[in-house]
Amino acid sequence: MSHGDENGYDSGRTDDAYSTIGGTRQTRTRLPDGEGGDGYNAPRRPARASRSLITMAGVVVLLIAAIAFANIGGGRGDGNDGDSGSAGSKPEAASTAATGTKPVTGKNGTIPSGFAHDEQGAQSAASNYAVALGSVGMFNADTRRSIIETTHDPAVVENLLTALTKAYSPGFLKNVGLNEDGTTPSGLTFVSRTIPVGTKVIERSGDTATVEVWCTGLVGMAGQGSTKPVTATWFTISEKLKWVGGDWRIESSSQKEGPTPVNGDNRASTADEIAGAVEGYGGFTYAR
Template sequence: MSLGDEHDGQTRTRLPDPGTPRPPARGSRSLVAVVGVVVLLVAAIALTNRGDGPSPSDATGPDTNPHSAAPTAATGVRPVTGKNGTIPSGFARDEQGAQSAAANYAVALGSVDMFQRGPRENIVRAIHDPAVVDGLVQRLNDSYSPAFLTTVGLNADGTAPTGLTFVSRTIPVGTKIKDHTGDTTTVEVWCTGLVGLAGEGSTKPVTSTWFTITEKLRWVDGDWRVVSSAQAEGPTPVNGDNRASVADDIAQAVEGYGGFTYAR
């Protein structure tokens, strides 16, 4: 599998080959694996449907979208009370509902479960348009190969080595509608993420990254479903002066603090 440049006249997004993570901004061996993991989470999904829709707009270029930026506070039309397995469902059939869906789907795609075959397939089938699911499941199984998993410090089945805790979390910071036409919507989700192995002796410590996921959604069978996804770096803020916690503190935090259902 290989990925090239997508270009629609307004933007260019370079998606890496999942088997060959792109070089990180910092020269750290651990960060090479970290960036490779984060990029794979959505870039591998994007390779299935690269030609299905337009590429995301360039975040640094002029914004010609008629939709203005929405407040960061949650303003959903109604609470989301449904569940499809462990993933929220039952989003409103409007722009706000689409943004809520995109944020929650980004969380699922960036989760630890994506690294194990059975849970990964459950996620893919729960949040994607059925028309793209079967091919996507196969491609992801090929991408998350035992060889790839071992390069990021995991066992061949995607589990963490004994004594270590694998961390993979995506945290949406905000969402933005890029296009909305009837039952098709394109949403950008600005995220920060945590990924790595926590625990004594870890050679791949948990680090943070910043990226934007662009999801093309379609209204299917009473809910929003992902048709295709793409990922790009940033926007990335300047690092603060916080002292890094020890590995055990990170492991305890991940195990002790639950996630959220996100709503616009």
Template sequence: MSPDDERGYGGPGRTDDPYSTIGGTRQTRTRLPDSEGEGYGTARRPARASRSLVMVVGVVVLLFAAIAFANMGGDGRGGDGGSGKPGSTPDSSSTAATGTKPVTGKNGTIPSGFAHDEQGAQSAASNFAVALGSIEMFGADTRQTIVRATHDPAVVDNLLTDLAKAYSPGFLQNIGLDGNGTAPDGLTFVSRTVPVGTKVVEHTGDTATVEVWCTGLVGLAGPDSTKPVTASWFTVTEKLKWIGGDWKIESSSQSQGPTPVNGDNRASTADEIAGAVKGYGGFTYAR
């Protein structure tokens, strides 16, 4: 789920080829199911293509897996990576509760009111990655709502302009959606980012750089789909700024991996995937 000289979004991610921290822990944990949404995909590495999506004042959009998906062919019917940046190493208490209450606020459908510390920055980065890798990013109105809720107001307008070009009618058609980002009858479009862990690279009071290791699902679920739901692994690096009493994204980038070896799980049928998409909701992430 990163571009060089051009802007885009990755998260899943795209290229052309395709919340004090207590006890020294810096990992992300899940709270409660939050909303219904998409489901699972077969663990499969996406195809690569050349890099070339629009760039936005230092903000890279999560579009990597969807572009790989778009390049799989058909009309929608019938490695190790990471940034390698230094950061704190998790200890044996990585999965222990911090004692700090999770966020309870909401900015629309997106969690808000994150703590003004490293823990809050990690939680914010994780939840932002989830929102930016969701199916709502494929609709113009919902995309605008997500971008305005997660980003520094200073970068929003330029970002939205370039994203409108990235999610062009041609691109949407290539991944099997109509101009409104809607899947054809009988098919369910899946786009979901799932954070696996976080690492604080830098924290200086009102700014923070957080890496979020993720797996992403993207594809069309249904009996006639020629672009089945697939999985990708990537790391999103978010530069956050404390603005108006909450964390916001100033810029972000993405790199492939770290990618584990695929297991021997049987690939689910199209009906099983479609059922999972409708039956399993997402999460609010917090330490």
């Protein structure tokens, strides 16, 4: 995703040196830097260091919970400070194939629940919780409480909610394009989605597990007149889970950027196309 795109949704052309040439849709082969010109004298463009406010906000949304939990739990929550247990090994080639185990069917509100008390269940829980914590519901005080209570160890819920109330301040909400009360301006569609790409168990010991979830996310405001277009982010969430009350719950978490793939040469969709897609395509229940 482009983090500082000034061209808006309606432009099918980009400023990227790897894009089509002059809008002709012609392609060309690029030699590595220092191995000759390509006829256009266009060296490889360094990656942009700047990011727009809305892109940064998208990364911050999930990071807020991670920071709060790190402070509450007194640790980084990255799985390196837990009890000794079976260390996660390198996934086998078939690790991303379907396991044959049916996905969880229970739900606590809109969030899946009743995960198996094993590594597969921990991965499923971590994926679904990442989706919930990156959703639009986190920007509303009432639904935020419901999400936190459903996904986290009851022992840390109240302290976390107090931290999140300060984080989701009227100023922060306004900066991401929302009204100060968290509602969406008329005629626009607020987008905040997290999509798990893969999971990995870092540590598992009895009633605790640390799972990493590699994600891509969408965040921004879709609709005519939006000044904060929907952009994509890539990040990895590390969730330290605890078996509480017959289900996996988050005890602490942290987040880091990437791994981030190279952007493709896809045409950016219009604001209305993005809004229609968000309203027309529902999310998934994720199971390992």
